[in-house]
Amino acid sequence: MRGIWILAITSIFSCDANAQTSAEYALMAKRSVAAFMCVSLAAGLEDKHQEYNRLFGIAYNEGKRFLEAAMQGKVSQHDMGTEVPMIFSLSGDSPNIDFMLGRIAAKADDEVFKKVYLDDQRRTFPADIVRNNFEDQYRQHNCDLL
Numbered sequence: 001m002r003g004i005w006i007l008a009i010t011s012i013f014s015c016d017a018n019a020q021t022s023a024e025y026a027l028m029a030k031r032s033v034a035a036f037m038c039v040s041l042a043a044g045l046e047d048k049h050q051e052y053n054r055l056f057g058i059a060y061n062e063g064k065r066f067l068e069a070a071m072q073g074k075v076s077q078h079d080m081g082t083e084v085p086m087i088f089s090l091s092g093d094s095p096n097i098d099f100m101l102g103r104i105a106a107k108a109d110d111e112v113f114k115k116v117y118l119d120d121q122r123r124t125f126p127a128d129i130v131r132n133n134f135e136d137q138y139r140q141h142n143c144d145l146l
Helices: 002-018 022-043 049-071 077-082 086-090 097-117 127-140
Strands: none
Touching (some): 022 127, 049 097, 097 127
16 A cells, blocks of 8 residues: 555656646747757758757757647747747648648758858858858857757
């Protein structure tokens, strides 16, 4: 009998430990967008193939957890309006979570392309500058810290 009580109490506390707040879900959305940016940057760096896979896992999993929570009403309207990156709102009319995350990844690719390949007059940089831009942006986004 004592073992059952210990098991019951342990399961109650472990459920509470896994519960997320609205703010924590909003943070997942931010991490997802940041990681998708880093995925796009890692794709342009020859020595970052393992990082690409790691970062993609973070981007996908954090984004999926956020979207599932948002669909279940676990994210407050306040957090949706002030903390969650707008791209999550813009991808909302997709048929499923994978399509939504695909749109977010595509937007990250577009942003990286603009920062890495184009100058202020929208002219393409030479290849050596593009390589340096990838490295600089990767460092500026603190991709190794995700």
